[in-house]
Structure formats: C-alpha cells, structure tokens
Amino acid sequence: MRIRDPRRSLSTKMILFIFLNVFIITTIIFVYIYKVSHDTIYSNLKENSRLLTQSTVNEVEKILTAVQKVPDNLSQVIETNNFSNFELEKLLKMAVGTNNEIYGAAISFEPDYKDLANKYSTIYVFKDADKIKTDVVEADDYNSHMMDWYLIPKELQRPLWSEPYFDEGLGNIVMSTYSVPLYKIVEGKRKFIGILTADLSLNWLQQIVSVIKVYETGYAFMISRNGSLVTHPNKELIMNTTVFSIAEETHSPQLRTIGRDMIAGGSSFAEVEYHNVATGKLSWISYAPVKINGWSLGIVYPVDELLASLNNLFKIVIILAVIGGLILLIVIILISRSITSPLRKLAFATERFGEGKFDVELPKIKTKDEIGELTHSFLVMQNTLKQTIDELRKANEELEEYSKTLEDKVELRTTELRNKNLLLDRALENVKTLSEIGRHITSKLNMEAILNSVYENVNRLLDANSFLIMVVNEKEQLIECKLSIEDGRRLPEFSFSTTDKNRFAVWCAENRKPVFINDVDTEYSKYITSRSKPKAGQYVSSIIYLPLIVGDRVIGVISAQSFKKNAYTEAHLDILKNIANYTAIALENAFAYDRINLANKELKEAQSQLIQAEKMASLGQLTAGIAHEIKNPLNFINNFSELSIDLSKELLEEIESQSERLDVKTVDYIKEILTDLSHNVRKINDHGKRADSIVKGMLLHSRGKSGEKQKTNINDLLHEYLNLAYHGFRAQDSTFNLKMETNYDATLEPINIVPQNISRVFLNILNNGCYSVNEKKKEKKDSFSPLLQVSTKNLDDKVEIRIKDNGKGIPNDILDKVFNPFFTTKPTGKGTGLGLSLSYDIIVQEHKGELKVNSEQGEFAEFIITIPKNL
Amino acid sequence: MIRIMVVDDERDVESLFRQKFRKEMRDGLIDFHFKFSGEDALEYLDTANAADLVLILSDINMPGITGIELLRILKEKYAHLKVFMITAYDDKEKYEKAIQYGAEEYFIKPIDFEMLKKEIFSIIN
Numbered sequence: 001m002r003i004r005d006p007r008r009s010l011s012t013k014m015i016l017f018i019f020l021n022v023f024i025i026t027t028i029i030f031v032y033i034y035k036v037s038h039d040t041i042y043s044n045l046k047e048n049s050r051l052l053t054q055s056t057v058n059e060v061e062k063i064l065t066a067v068q069k070v071p072d073n074l075s076q077v078i079e080t081n082n083f084s085n086f087e088l089e090k091l092l093k094m095a096v097g098t099n100n101e102i103y104g105a106a107i108s109f110e111p112d113y114k115d116l117a118n119k120y121s122t123i124y125v126f127k128d129a130d131k132i133k134t135d136v137v138e139a140d141d142y143n144s145h146m147m148d149w150y151l152i153p154k155e156l157q158r159p160l161w162s163e164p165y166f167d168e169g170l171g172n173i174v175m176s177t178y179s180v181p182l183y184k185i186v187e188g189k190r191k192f193i194g195i196l197t198a199d200l201s202l203n204w205l206q207q208i209v210s211v212i213k214v215y216e217t218g219y220a221f222m223i224s225r226n227g228s229l230v231t232h233p234n235k236e237l238i239m240n241t242t243v244f245s246i247a248e249e250t251h252s253p254q255l256r257t258i259g260r261d262m263i264a265g266g267s268s269f270a271e272v273e274y275h276n277v278a279t280g281k282l283s284w285i286s287y288a289p290v291k292i293n294g295w296s297l298g299i300v301y302p303v304d305e306l307l308a309s310l311n312n313l314f315k316i317v318i319i320l321a322v323i324g325g326l327i328l329l330i331v332i333i334l335i336s337r338s339i340t341s342p343l344r345k346l347a348f349a350t351e352r353f354g355e356g357k358f359d360v361e362l363p364k365i366k367t368k369d370e371i372g373e374l375t376h377s378f379l380v381m382q383n384t385l386k387q388t389i390d391e392l393r394k395a396n397e398e399l400e401e402y403s404k405t406l407e408d409k410v411e412l413r414t415t416e417l418r419n420k421n422l423l424l425d426r427a428l429e430n431v432k433t434l435s436e437i438g439r440h441i442t443s444k445l446n447m448e449a450i451l452n453s454v455y456e457n458v459n460r461l462l463d464a465n466s467f468l469i470m471v472v473n474e475k476e477q478l479i480e481c482k483l484s485i486e487d488g489r490r491l492p493e494f495s496f497s498t499t500d501k502n503r504f505a506v507w508c509a510e511n512r513k514p515v516f517i518n519d520v521d522t523e524y525s526k527y528i529t530s531r532s533k534p535k536a537g538q539y540v541s542s543i544i545y546l547p548l549i550v551g552d553r554v555i556g557v558i559s560a561q562s563f564k565k566n567a568y569t570e571a572h573l574d575i576l577k578n579i580a581n582y583t584a585i586a587l588e589n590a591f592a593y594d595r596i597n598l599a600n601k602e603l604k605e606a607q608s609q610l611i612q613a614e615k616m617a618s619l620g621q622l623t624a625g626i627a628h629e630i631k632n633p634l635n636f637i638n639n640f641s642e643l644s645i646d647l648s649k650e651l652l653e654e655i656e657s658q659s660e661r662l663d664v665k666t667v668d669y670i671k672e673i674l675t676d677l678s679h680n681v682r683k684i685n686d687h688g689k690r691a692d693s694i695v696k697g698m699l700l701h702s703r704g705k706s707g708e709k710q711k712t713n714i715n716d717l718l719h720e721y722l723n724l725a726y727h728g729f730r731a732q733d734s735t736f737n738l739k740m741e742t743n744y745d746a747t748l749e750p751i752n753i754v755p756q757n758i759s760r761v762f763l764n765i766l767n768n769g770c771y772s773v774n775e776k777k778k779e780k781k782d783s784f785s786p787l788l789q790v791s792t793k794n795l796d797d798k799v800e801i802r803i804k805d806n807g808k809g810i811p812n813d814i815l816d817k818v819f820n821p822f823f824t825t826k827p828t829g830k831g832t833g834l835g836l837s838l839s840y841d842i843i844v845q846e847h848k849g850e851l852k853v854n855s856e857q858g859e860f861a862e863f864i865i866t867i868p869k870n871l
Numbered sequence: 872m873i874r875i876m877v878v879d880d881e882r883d884v885e886s887l888f889r890q891k892f893r894k895e896m897r898d899g900l901i902d903f904h905f906k907f908s909g910e911d912a913l914e915y916l917d918t919a920n921a922a923d924l925v926l927i928l929s930d931i932n933m934p935g936i937t938g939i940e941l942l943r944i945l946k947e948k949y950a951h952l953k954v955f956m957i958t959a960y961d962d963k964e965k966y967e968k969a970i971q972y973g974a975e976e977y978f979i980k981p982i983d984f985e986m987l988k989k990e991i992f993s994i995i996n
Binding site for chain 2 (some may be wrong): 628631632635636638639640643647692699
C-alpha cells in the first residue's frame with residue numbers, strides 16, 4: 001500500500017480550506033467593529049471633554065462676573081456723586097461685608113484730585129477675622145499711583161483683573177485684584193480721578209477646579225495670562241511656576257505649544273496630545289479660556305485610561321474568536337474524517353483489487369449517501385469481474401490447444417513467403433540499377449557523352465543487336481540518328497524526313513506511342529504500309545521504338561532491335577521506357593545547356609559592342625575638342641606658309657631683275673638659298689594642309705549629329721555612292737578597274753535617315769573596298785579580278801546593307817580595332833584613320849543601328865550595316 | 872580709302888592681314904585697324920578716330936565679349952557699319968545667329984582671302 005502524503009489528503013485540504021476562509025472573514029468583521037467602536041468612543045469623549053471644560057469655565061466666569069459687578073456698580077455711584085471720605089469708607093465696607101468672595105476693597109485718587117478736599121489719597125477696607133477694618137493713607141504719604149494695579153487700568157481706561165498673587169499677610173491665600181478706573185465730568189470734560197479695587201480670594205477657584213477628576217490620573221488646572229499656574233492638584237506648583245518653565249524643565253515642546261495657545265485664548269477639546277510631565281503617559285488635553293480675565297482652564301485626559309474599556313472589549317473579542325476558531329476546527333476535522341475514512345478504506349480495497357486480489361473484502365458501509373452507493377457499485381463490479389475472469393480462463397485453455405495446430409501452418413506459409421521475397425529482391429536490384437543509370441545519364445550535359453552512357457547502360461540490361469537514339473529536328477523537319485550501334489560497332493549518323501511515313505521512328509514520334517514488334521516481317525503493317533530499307537545496318541526481326549518526351553514535346557526516339565524473333569518481353573519494354581525517360585531528360589538538359597552557351601556568347605558579344613560604342617562616343621568628343629583647338633594655329637601655319645611661298649617667289653623675281661647689279665656668284669648663291677627656302681615653305685604648307693584634312697575629318701565626328709532625318713531610298717543612295725566611289729578612284733588612277741555586283745531588295749520602302757551622313761558611311765566603306773582590291777591587284781597583277789558586291793535586304797523592322805570586296809581582307813588581330821579613331825593600315829598621308837570611326841558613330845550613335853565586319857585575311861572583307869526602320 | 876577694323880584675339884591676324892593686303896594698303900585703297908578684343912573694339916568706336924570706319928571683321932570665339940555679342944551691339948549702336956564674321960567654327964547654330972543679328976558675310980577659317988577681297992570691294996561699290 002502506498003504511503004499517503006498527509007498534505008495531499010482530502011480531509012487536510014477540506015480542513016485548511018474551510019478554516020482559512022472562516023478565519024479571514026472573522027478577522028475582517030472584528031477589525032471593522034473595532035474601528036467603529038473606537039471612532040464612537042473617541043467622538044463621545046471629545047464631546048464630554050468639551051462640555052466639562054466649558055461648564056467649569058462657565059462656573060468660574062459666573063463667580064468672577066458676580067464679583068466684578070460690585071466695584072462696577074460702586075464706581076458708577078462714585079462717579080455720579082460727590083462723597084466724603086467717611087461716606088466712601090462706608091460704601092467700601094458695605095461692598096466687602098456683603099460679598100463673601102471679596103476680601104478687601106480700596107479706592108485711590110489721583111494726587112491732583114482736589115474737588116473733595118479729601119485728606120486721604122487712598123482708603124482701604126479689608127476683612128480681618130470677623131471684622132472689617134479700614135486703612136487709610138494720607139495724601140502724599142503713600143505713592144500708590146506708581147503701582148501696577150493703579151497704572152495699568154488708568155492707561156487702558158478699562159477695568160482689569162490683575163495677575164494672581166500671594167497675600168503674605170493673610171497666610172498664603174492666592175488673590176487677584178479687580179481694578180476699575182474712576183472718572184468724573186469736570187468742566188464738561190471726562191477726567192480720570194482714581195482707581196477703585198476689589199481683592200478677590202481665589203480659594204473657591206481652587207475648590208472648583210480641583211474637584212474635577214478624570215479617570216484615575218486625569219486632572220484640571222488653570223493658568224493666568226502669563227502662564228502662571230493658578231490652580232493645580234500639586235499645590236506646590238501654584239504661583240511658583242508657569243507652564244513654560246515646566247515645558248523648559250521637561251524639554252516638552254508639546255507643552256510649550258499648548259501653553260502658548262492657552263494664553264492666546266485658544267481652545268481645543270481632546271485633540272492635542274502630549275506626554276504628561278508627571279507620569280510620562282500619553283495624554284489628551286482640553287482647554288478653554290476664561291474670557292473675563294484672560295486666564296485659561298486645562299483638563300488632562302490620560303489616553304490609556306480613556307481607551308481602557310475599548311481595549312478590554314477587544315481582548316474579550318480576541319479570546320472569543322480563538323475559542324470559536326478551535327471549536328470550528330474540531331468540528332471540521334470530525335466531519336471530514338467521517339467522510340474520508342470510508343473513502344480511504346474503499347481506496348485501499350480498490351488498490352488490492354487492482355493488484356489482482358479479486359476476493360478482497362470491501363468495507364461495510366451502510367450509509368445511503370454517495371459513498372454508500374459507490375461501495376455498492378463496487379461490490380457489483382467485483383462479482384461481475386469474478387465471473388468474467390473464470391470465463392476467460394476457460395477460453396484461454398481452449399485457445400492454447402488451437403494454436404498448437406496453427407504453428408505448423410504458419411511454418412509452411414513462411415517458407416512460401418521467403419521464396420517470393422527472393423524474387424522481389426531481384427526486381428529491386430533491377431530498379432536500383434535503373435535509377436543508377438538514370439543518375440548517370442542525366443548527369444551528362446554533352447550530347448555525345450549522354451549517347452555513350454545510354455548505350456553502355458542499355459547493354460547491361462537488355463540484349464540488343466542494334467541500338468539507336470534519334471533526335472527530332474523541328475526546324476529542318478528531320479529525324480537525325482545521333483547514335484547507331486550494331487553489334488558493338490558505331491555506324492555513321494544518318495537522318496530522314498519526318499514526312500517519311502514508312503519509318504517506325506516517324507510513326508513513333510508522331511503518335512507518341514511505343515512500337516513493339518517481335519516479328520517485323522509479319523507485324524510491320526500495324527504501323528507502316530511498306531518496309532523501307534534500313535539507312536544503316538541490316539534488317540532486324542524484333543524492335544522496340546519509344547518516343548523521348550519532355551513536357552509535351554517529342555524530342556527524339558530511342559530504339560532497341562534484335563535479329564532474333566521474339567527477343568523482347570513486356571519487362572524489356574518497361575526497362576527501355578525507364579531508360580527513355582532518363583535519356584529524354586538528359587538530352588533536354590544538353591539542349592538547354594547548348595542554348596545557354598549560345599545565349600551567353602551572344603551576351604558577351606553584345607557587351608563588347610556596348611563597350612566599343614561607349615569608347616567611340618567619348619573618343620568622338622575628345623577628338624572634336626582637340627580638332628577645334630588645333631584648327632586655329634593650323635590656319636596660321638597654312639596662311640603664313642602660303643604667304644611665304646608668294647613672298648619668296650616675289651623675292652626671286654626681284655633678285656632676277658636686279659641681277660646685273662650684283663656679281664653672278666652672289667646672285668646664284670642667293671637664288672640657291674631662295675629656292676631651298678621656297679621649297680621648305682611649300683613643305684610646311686603641304687604638311688599643314690595634311691594636318692588640316694585630318695582635323696576636318698575629326699570635326700566630321702562632332703558634326704555628324706546635327707543632320708536632319710528625312711525619308712530616303714536606301715537603294716538609290718547606295719547606288720549613287722557606289723558609282724561616285726568607283727569614278728572617284730578611277731580619276732586618281734586610270735588603270736583601276738573592278739567588277740561590281742549589286743543586289744537591291746525591291747521591297748525596300750524609303751526609311752528615315754540622315755542622308756548626308758549615311759552617304760558618307762557608304763563612301764567610306766566603298767572607298768576602302770576600292771583601295772583594298774586595288775592594292776591586291778598591284779600584288780597579284782592579272783591573276784586577280786577585283787570584285788565589289790553590294791546588297792540590301794528588307795528585314796522586318798530594319799534594313800540590312802552589305803558591302804563586300806574580295807581585296808586583301810583584314811587580319812584577325814586588328815579586326816576589333818578598325819573602328820577606332822586614327823587607326824589606319826594605309827601608308828602615312830593616305831588615310832586619316834577616321835573614316836570607319838566616323839561611320840561607326842553615324843550608324844550606331846545617330847541611327848541606333850549596327851555596323852559589323854567579317855573578313856578573312858587575303859580573301860575578303862564584308863561590312864554589314866543594319867539600320868532600324870522606326871527612327 | 873576704306874577703313875576696316877579687324878577684331879580677333881589672335882594677334883598674328885594683324886601680320887597676316889598686313890601681308891595679304893600689302894598691295895591694297897600700299898595703294899591706299901584699304902586701311903586696317905586691329906583690335907584684339909570686343910571690349911577694345913567698342914571702346915575705340917566711341918572715339919573720333921572711328922568716324923570713317925566702314926567695315927568690321929570679327930572673330931566669333933573670343934574671351935570676354937564674343938563675336939556674336941559684339942555683332943549684336945554693333946548693329947544696335949552703329950547701324951551704318953557693315954560686319955563680316957570670321958570663325959574657325961563651321962557651326963550651323965552660330966551661322967544662323969550671325970545672320971539673324973544682321974552680319975553681311977560669314978567666313979570660315981582658313982580665310983579665302985581672294986573671296987574676302989572681292990566681298991570687301993563689292994561692299995564699297
């Protein structure tokens with residue numbers, strides 16, 4: 001049995017899944033509740049603290065207002081009436097006596113206030129034990145006018161509460177004095193006359209404030225306008241310290257900030273946090289100003305105590321959650337166990353079952369749920385399987401018996417198959433040979449090599465007295481036998497027309513079908529009407545002809561022949577068919593190869609023509625440029641030499657006329673020199689003219705392009721210039737003669753050319769022809785009859801003109817130079833070397849035609865001009 | 872006496888003309904004045920000496936003002952002057968231009984002096 005990985009067990013997965021989900025949901029709920037409770041408690045607290053602070057401040061203000069009323073009312077009474085000292089004292093005593101909070105009251109006049117003629121400047125009434133006593137200060141005796149309680153209200157012109165102070169005389173009671181300035185209307189003006197004061201004991205304040213208790217350690221305190229502590233639970237601090245000095249001592253910037261805001265009259269409710277100086281606890285502080293005297297009340301709330309109830313609540317919740325979670329976990333485990341335990345038992349049984357123990361006992365599960373059903377189904381399956389296996393066992397025994405008899409039969413059939421295999425191997429061998437032959441044949445590109453290769457291979461596979469390969473020549477309508485072998489001898493090539501219907505090869509090529517005869521004498525009539533004599537070799541009896549087909553073209557015929565009758569079977573036909581296929585491909589390749597070679601050759605020719613044309617064009621420009629530059633100086637040479645000829649002639653005449661004055665010897669000497677001079681100048685003139693004619697020839701290159709094209713009859717033009725050349729030559733040399741043959745194509749319509757330029761070409765070439773035959777005539781004398789042939793031919797889109805002479809011809813090594821400018825074979829002075837170069841320009845550049853030359857040295861030279869018709 | 876001005880940037884032209892027309896000059900029939908650029912020629916034409924000039928022979932290819940340009944100016948400003956163009960260029964385009972601007976004759980170098988003499992005398996008559 002396999003060891004189950006507890007992490008993978010179904011129950012673990014269930015437990016984990018349910019428990020995790022419940023945990024996450026519960027956590028979310030708890031966090032939410034805690035947040036809401038916290039916010040509610042906080043806002044309640046804030047409201048409470050505001051109420052507490054405000055009500056305390058209100059109470060303080062109520063008392064202070066009540067106290068204030070006494071001096072306020074009294075001051076109005078004094079201002080509106082004139083009282084004597086005695087009356088004033090009575091008033092003060094009444095005020096002190098009727099107000100518990102007021103400890104003493106005083107009135108103090110300005111030193112210059114003389115209206116009452118008082119002898120006292122200050123009257124002071126105060127409580128002493130149960131009695132009310134009076135203290136007076138004589139005028140000029142007591143300088144109360146310099147005291148704060150006097151000066152400040154006087155300057156401010158309004159009533160004022162003093163800062164708290166200890167009254168030492170009364171045993172450290174904290175006091176504060178309320179001072180009211182007194183005015184009187186004197187001579188229509190409101191004039192300050194003195195100050196009325198009421199001293200207030202602050203014991204009651206201490207009681208009001210110290211009553212406030214917040215939780216365990218919270219407390220309230222009050223500070224005066226300058227930050228002095230007026231009340232505080234710690235009595236030692238009262239009047240001795242200010243909030244700022246505490247802040248400095250304890251390095252608490254929080255307290256300093258709070259103190260500043262408090263004395264500035266600010267208020268805040270449980271929003272400002274600070275660490276309690278005494279306990280170090282985080283606290284919130286609420287404060288509000290006592291507006292009447294500018295003091296401020298502060299209440300300190302320890303945060304941990306505030307939130308203690310909330311934290312308790314949270315703790316209880318956590319504990320409940322943990323207990324609930326544990327209970328949940330236990331329940332889940334129990335449920336999942338109850339589900340997976342029968343499953344595990346079933347799985348164990350199934351495993352045993354799978355090992356082949358079909359009688360394994362299944363767990364007894366009585367529940368009606370899915371697991372119960374599964375167990376029941378399994379039980380049914382177990383029983384069915386047991387039965388089936390028993391049946392199988394029986395069938396197997398029967399089968400074993402039967403197989404024993406079968407073995408004998410199989411052995412017999414195997415022997416038969418082995419024999420057939422041997423035959424197949426042999427056939428395969430033939431196929432291999434054939435494919436090898438195919439590869440061998442098709443790898444050749446040369447026709448002769450292909451033919452030999454085919455023959456060699458046919459010999460290996462097929463008995464043939466005679467073997468033929470023929471090629472169809474569609475152009476000439478011929479079937480050409482390229483290979484003909486009889487009994488190992490190669491017979492000469494032969495051919496016959498494709499119209500010769502009594503040839504098996506013609507039938508075969510035409511019908512694209514094999515000719516297969518095993519007795520020619522009796523069966524020939526299936527294909528041909530009468531037997532022709534073989535072109536080579538003897539008559540044969542058995543023949544196979546097969547067409548060589550590439551794509552849809554018959555390119556030839558292959559044939560094997562035998563002198564014996566019935567020499568060939570269908571198998572031979574098949575073999576030859578294969579060879580025919582390869583041969584056809586190989587021959588087609590060879591043809592294609594030839595075509596490519598031809599195209600390549602033509603391409604190279606075209607390329608060299610192009611190069612030649614480019615060379616000519618640039619040379620033409622160059623020569624034109626040079627010619628122009630040379631022409632000017634040349635003109636001077638010619639002009640001045642001509643002049644010099646005339647001058648030397650004149651000089652000679654002059655000497656002649658003056659000869660009697662000179663001695664004979666001198667005259668002869670001068671004449672001799674003059675004759676030489678004249679001769680030299682004439683030479684200069686001759687050579688100058690020669691150079692001039694070269695330059696003129698050169699200039700013709702550039703001028704050739706400027707002609708206008710017009711419809712011209714080529715035949716007429718050619719004939720005209722043929723005559724001109726002939727007569728021109730005869731004019732130079734009367735012994736010159738030659739035979740002229742003309743062959744003009746009458747279908748030639750006039751074509752667009754520049755007639756003066758084309759005629760120049762004709763004249764150049766014709767002149768050269770005349771010159772060449774004349775030179776040859778000089779060498780060969782009578783044994784040579786000069787001939788000049790000219791012909792025209794109308795090709796589809798162009799005209800071809802041929803001019804051929806049977807003169808000296810052009811040597812092969814200079815054949816490609818004849819069109820170069822300045823190239824000439826004529827002796828110096830006879831030719832400029834520009835005639836053919838110019839002609840080339842005219843034909844190729846101007847007329848977009850071609851100028852070619854064919855020649856054999858000593859035999860002939862032929863110039864072929866082609867001009868396109870559409871120019 | 873015919874006064875002729877020859878304009879050509881080739882200075883040897885002077886020597887050539889003086890020799891070719893030696894006889895006519897000696898006989899007082901013709902007097903030649905030579906200038907070697909179009910600019911010089913135009914400058915001279917503005918002086919009093921130029922008053923009795925009858926004919927101008929001008930080359931075409933010259934640095935600065937070309938012969939064709941000179942011809943155009945001459946025919947515009949000095950309509951009474953006859954002008955023969957003499958050039959080494961047997962060029963259809965230049966020939967047509969010269970005729971268009973009113974040149975009386977157009978000679979191609981090398982100059983046929985016999986012909987030139989004939990034309991000069993025919994102008995006078």
